[in-house]
Structure formats: structure tokens, C-alpha cells
Amino acid sequence: MPFMGKAAANANYGGQAVLEGVMIRGPRSLAVAVRRIDGRIVLKREPLVPLTRRHPLLNLPFLRGAFALVDALLTGMRALRFSADVAMEEENERLAQARAAVEAPPAGEDAAERPGEEPGNRLPLITHPSPPDARAEVEVREVAAGQGIPTWSLVPTMLLTFAIVAVVFIAVPDALANVLRGPLPPGRAANALINLVEGLVRIGFFVAYILAISRMEVIGRVFQYHGAEHQVIYAFENGDPVTPAAARRYDTAHPRCGTSFVAVVVLVSILAFSFLDIEALPLRLLAKLALLPVIGGLSYEVIRLAGAGRLTFLVLPGLWLQRLTTRRPDAEQLAVAIAALEGALEQEGRSLHRAAEATGD
Numbered sequence: 595m596p597f598m599g600k601a602a603a604n605a606n607y608g609g610q611a612v613l614e615g616v617m618i619r620g621p622r623s624l625a626v627a628v629r630r631i632d633g634r635i636v637l638k639r640e641p642l643v644p645l646t647r648r649h650p651l652l653n654l655p656f657l658r659g660a661f662a663l664v665d666a667l668l669t670g671m672r673a674l675r676f677s678a679d680v681a682m683e684e685e686n687e688r689l690a691q692a693r694a695a696v697e698a699p700p701a702g703e704d705a706a707e708r709p710g711e712e713p714g715n716r717l718p719l720i721t722h723p724s725p726p727d728a729r730a731e732v733e734v735r736e737v738a739a740g741q742g743i744p745t746w747s748l749v750p751t752m753l754l755t756f757a758i759v760a761v762v763f764i765a766v767p768d769a770l771a772n773v774l775r776g777p778l779p780p781g782r783a784a785n786a787l788i789n790l791v792e793g794l795v796r797i798g799f800f801v802a803y804i805l806a807i808s809r810m811e812v813i814g815r816v817f818q819y820h821g822a823e824h825q826v827i828y829a830f831e832n833g834d835p836v837t838p839a840a841a842r843r844y845d846t847a848h849p850r851c852g853t854s855f856v857a858v859v860v861l862v863s864i865l866a867f868s869f870l871d872i873e874a875l876p877l878r879l880l881a882k883l884a885l886l887p888v889i890g891g892l893s894y895e896v897i898r899l900a901g902a903g904r905l906t907f908l909v910l911p912g913l914w915l916q917r918l919t920t921r922r923p924d925a926e927q928l929a930v931a932i933a934a935l936e937g938a939l940e941q942e943g944r945s946l947h948r949a950a951e952a953t954g955d
Contacts (some may be wrong), residue, residue, distance in 0.1 A: 611819035617673035625937030657895025660887040767795040793864040821846030822923035822931040840927035847916035854912025
């Protein structure tokens, strides 16, 4: 989701963390930078035409939020798949090198001269690469418009994601909060209390999920890249030199992060669902699912206002939640985020130097 800074020329850039990397998207560009184990940075650049720019109706206030959310999900899944592909490339390269080391006899020695040992029984020498350099070589991969991962291939994954979210964060909290309907007298006040409890259960599930996955080392590094993305965007928006040293002075929490969007959605849903007075569970769940695009659209506008410096108090819960989803990055991770930002800017014919000049700082 793009961020809004005080420099208008640098607005609308943002992104997300991926496996060992960062995705940055701009108004007309997308770039994903991934750090390989050997220290090289693989950068993918491609043009981007968001759904909200393909038709004027899709960019209307309160309507654009639902389409922006779908667009962000599809773009994010493409970025994640690319980072996973880079990891698989490295794994395949290591396997090929291991096979070559096993099959090739040592120099000056024939396999037949070593009785009782089959060539396939030798273990390859495994070495650990030195820590990656922040100024590592960048391998650029250009993707033309209409190429790359097709959108239709992501639809099954997105539908499965929606199904899991509907069950875990809508159906189950509704069922748990529904036990209060018996003791409470019917009415608007009872509905408000039930939906407040449901919202708290939903937040509890989300926090428990984040805490559970954060124990995984790979997710911990993703959270560090998440923090790197925010710090680099902060430095860029404020016209500072976009370097690891300058970026690390900023906070890892940003008001226009997707985590803040989730928090606002929960708050808005508590208010919206309070007006639903439907006893039958299936009909109530269908009504809540039907309201999700409306809630998403309203939440999107709240996030936009908060990014512009208004209604910032509404994103405070999201900033608190980001203490769980972001961690302070190291210089190498900040360098990857900078490479992604540079890639997005270059795709639009800009550069970090010219963008900084445009702020007037």
C-alpha cells in the first residue's frame, strides 16, 4: 500500500517485505529486490497499471479501496513468488554444485584407485559464504508489460486466502461472540457489545498468529525487511539521502502500512456490524461478507487521511501492532530496500538524486 509523505513529488511509493527482500511499487512501476546468499541482489523491474487507474469509476472515493486491496494482494503475491523463485534458483545451483563435487574424482586421483568407495558415496564440501556486502552487485531483470506471472494463476491462491480469512477472522469470532446472545436482552446495545467482543477476539487471533509465526527465523528476517522498507520510505519522503545510515534514524512503524489497514478494518467492522440485527448465523455471516468491500473502502479512505496528517489517532492501534510485524534491520537489509526503491524510480524515469532535489530540501 503506498505511503504519503510531506513531499508530494515523492508520494505514493510503498510496498511490502518478501523472502530475503523488499517490494516497492510506485504509481506506474513495481520493483522487487532480493538478496542472494552469495551477496548479490537480484532486482526485478516491471511497469504497473493499478486497477484504480484502468477506469475512472474504479478510482472513486469509498469504491477504490476494495479494488486497491485486490490489486495490492495480487501484486504482493507476485512479489512473494518471485522471491521464492530466487531462493529455488540458489537451491538448484547448490544441488548442481554438490552433484558435480560428488561425481568428479579428486584431481590426480582416479575413483578406481580408492577401493571400497563408490563415487556417489563421497560427501561434498559445504562452505558457508561470507556475510553479504551492502554494496553488492545488482542483477537487474526487466519484465515487459503483459509478461511475468499471469494474474489468473494467482486467483486460486487468492480465493483460498479469502476463504481462510473468512473462516478464521469472521466465522469463528462470530460464533464465539454469539454465546452472549442468550444472556443479553435483544437490542442495539446488545449488538454493539457482541460486536465489540467479536472485534477483540479477531484482534486476539491476529496477534496470536503474528506471535506464533514470529518465532520462525525466516519470518523474523521478513519482519526486519518490513522495517527496512518503512525506514527507506521515510527517508525518501522526507528528502533525506536514501542511505542505510540515514534511513536507520527513522521508526520502523509507518501509518500507511498494511498492518494499520488491518487494525482500521477491525475498528470499522465493529461499528458497521453493530447495525446488523440478524439472528440466523448463515445469513449473518453472508451479510458480514457482503459488507467487507464497503468496510475495506471506508478503511482505505481513513488510511489515506492518516497518511496526509489527518485522523492520525485512528491508526494508532495499527502503529502499535507494527511493533510485532516490524524489526530493526541491518545495513544489508536496508541496502536491499534502497535497491528496490531505486528500481521503481528508474522504471518511471526518475532517480533518487532527482527525487531528493524535487523536495526542495
